Amino acid sequence: MGQAPSKSFDPLRDLPDIKGKVVLVTGSSSGIGFDTLRYLVKLGAKVYMAARSEERAKSAIERLEKEGKEPGNCGVLWHELDLVDPRKAKASAEKFMEKEERLDILINNAAMFVEFTLPHLNFLNDSFQYK
Numbered sequence: 513m514g515q516a517p518s519k520s521f522d523p524l525r526d527l528p529d530i531k532g533k534v535v536l537v538t539g540s541s542s543g544i545g546f547d548t549l550r551y552l553v554k555l556g557a558k559v560y561m562a563a564r565s566e567e568r569a570k571s572a573i574e575r576l577e578k579e580g581k582e583p584g585n586c587g588v589l590w591h592e593l594d595l596v597d598p599r600k601a602k603a604s605a606e607k608f609m610e611k612e613e614r615l616d617i618l619i620n621n622a623a624m625f626v627e628f629t630l631p632h633l634n635f636l637n638d639s640f641q642y643k
């Protein structure tokens with residue numbers, strides 16, 4: 513049996529100082545990734561929102577800006593990433609290395625929801641979605 517999650521954990525109080533750190537969160541334009549990213553931004557990190565759709569990312573960034581940050585100055589940047597195809601994932605990593613000299617924190621949030629009963633998997637098949 514695992515331990516019950518702590519009820520007293522407050523990310524804003526309990527996380528270490530990450531001001532100015534370069535962070536990338538995969539799949540962070542919605543869901544758990546978005547909420548994770550929201551705290552990292554509040555803590556002053558420079559955060560890359562890595563996901564496929566620029567439109568969805570831009571609208572998520574607008575939501576963050578409405579939460580109190582100055583427009584265009586909330587420390588979040590969209591970075592194109594599609595993990596369906598390893599070649600696209602590699603190209604995305606190479607583009608990131610052109611933008612930044614370092615990556616302090618990588619949060620691998622986007623993950624594939626695999627139906628284990630499938631007889632065989634084609635990992636380059638575009639029909640696979642990450643959940």
Ligand SMILES: NC(=O)c1ccc[n+]([C@@H]2O[C@H](COP(=O)([O-])OP(=O)(O)OC[C@H]3O[C@@H](n4cnc5c(N)ncnc54)[C@H](OP(=O)(O)O)[C@@H]3O)[C@@H](O)[C@H]2O)c1
Binds near residue numbers: 539544564593622
């Ligand atoms: N929600 C749950 O109850 C639950 C439970 C256990 C574990 N988890 C795990 O927690 C993580 C987040 O789940 P969630 O429910 O919060 O997800 P979600 O709300 O569905 O968000 C998915 C995120 O991933 C991005 N994404 C989707 N396909 C992608 C791809 N091929 N390449 C890169 N990014 C992609 C989406 O943006 P784009 O569509 O623009 O790419 C979006 O930002 C997943 O790893 C999931 O397996 C979730």
